[in-house]
Amino acid sequence: MNAAETVAFLRCETTLSHGLRAAGQPTTLGSMRVLCAPGQYERATQAGRTVATSGYDLYLRGAPAFAVRIGDKAVIRDETLTVTHTPEEWRRGGRCVGVQYHVEREEDL
Numbered sequence: 001m002n003a004a005e006t007v008a009f010l011r012c013e014t015t016l017s018h019g020l021r022a023a024g025q026p027t028t029l030g031s032m033r034v035l036c037a038p039g040q041y042e043r044a045t046q047a048g049r050t051v052a053t054s055g056y057d058l059y060l061r062g063a064p065a066f067a068v069r070i071g072d073k074a075v076i077r078d079e080t081l082t083v084t085h086t087p088e089e090w091r092r093g094g095r096c097v098g099v100q101y102h103v104e105r106e107e108d109l
Contacts, residue, residue, distance in 0.1 A: 004033040007058060009066070010073040010080070026073060030066050034058040034101070036076060041104070055081050055104030063096040074103045081105050 010026035040054045056076060064087075072083045081103040090098040 003035060005036050005076065006031050007034050007036070008075040009068055009083075010075065011069075011071075012073070029068070029072065032060055032064065034060045053084075053104045055084075055102065058101040058103060060099045060101070062098065064099050068099075068101060074101065076103070079105070 008031040009029040012023040012026045014021050037057045042052050068087055073080050084104045085102040088100045089096050
């Protein structure tokens with residue numbers, strides 16, 4: 001049984017309009033077969049509010065076909081979530097053997 005899921009990654013190009021950043025239409029970076037591990041997290045903001053977030057840790061075996069960065073979107077099970085941490089590469093010697101991506105949705109408590 002193969003538990004990997006196909007996840008599409010999107011990126012919104014940003015432009016400056018009157019000194020403010022504006023997100024454009026998302027463009028597809030590509031898709032990857034990853035293992036999806038759901039999780040729930042709680043953290044305090046700088047304003048002192050408690051924020052509960054839920055999302056997934058995505059595990060890719062091997063080297064990624066394209067670069068994913070913070071702010072990119074991932075479509076998992078027909079839901080769009082945001083990449084919130086820098087992807088972590090696992091290396092053996094000088095070779096990338098896997099990558100972990102962390103994606104979240106946000107909910108206030």
